[in-house]
Amino acid sequence: MSTPTRILFVCLGNIIRSPLGEKLFEHVANEAGVGEKYEVDSAGTSAYHIGELPDERMRRTAKRRGFAYSGSARQVKPRDLDDFDLVIAMDMENMHNLLALAGTEEQRAKIHLMRSFDPDADGAVAVPDPWYDGPQGFETVYDIVDRSVRGLLHAIESGNLKVK
Numbered sequence: 001m002s003t004p005t006r007i008l009f010v011c012l013g014n015i016i017r018s019p020l021g022e023k024l025f026e027h028v029a030n031e032a033g034v035g036e037k038y039e040v041d042s043a044g045t046s047a048y049h050i051g052e053l054p055d056e057r058m059r060r061t062a063k064r065r066g067f068a069y070s071g072s073a074r075q076v077k078p079r080d081l082d083d084f085d086l087v088i089a090m091d092m093e094n095m096h097n098l099l100a101l102a103g104t105e106e107q108r109a110k111i112h113l114m115r116s117f118d119p120d121a122d123g124a125v126a127v128p129d130p131w132y133d134g135p136q137g138f139e140t141v142y143d144i145v146d147r148s149v150r151g152l153l154h155a156i157e158s159g160n161l162k163v164k
């Protein structure tokens with residue numbers, strides 16, 4: 001079997017958007033019967049929440065949808081841009097911070113915006129940060145991340161997104 005495609009999901013804190021992206025991607029790939037082709041992880045550009053569980057509010061939202069997950073926050077490191085085949089940024093700030101870490105064109109080419117895989121993005125470029133939002137903000141982010149990971153999986157499996 002060929003080596004798995006390695007995908008890193010990145011947000012600011014690695015407690016809300018990127019852990020959900022990581023776990024939902026894994027879930028939809030398993031559902032599609034292609035889970036063994038992928039290795040996924042997530043990280044934050046900041047060090048604010050290292051070692052913490054994913055945010056309780058997002059886990060509660062996910063659980064209501066029948067999806068339970070866990071994890072432990074870590075910070076992104078320059079090596080990640082070599083170790084992963086794709087690095088998926090949740091918003092433009094994450095994207096700029098990742099591009100600043102990248103030293104080569106090969107590393108830069110791995111970095112993509114999550115929302116570019118959302119078929120309903122309608123011009124929006126960010127998975128919004130719901131930190132200061134009420135429950136509806138978390139519901140909205142869940143829907144965006146769910147659509148985006150399905151779009152990402154489809155882009156890779158259909159060959160539209162070239163990896164490696």
Ligand code: 4NP
Binds near residue numbers: 011013016017048130
């Ligand atoms: P995340 O969300 O980047 O999706 O994990 C946030 C987590 C923490 C903070 C902001 C956003 N914060 O300000 O600490």
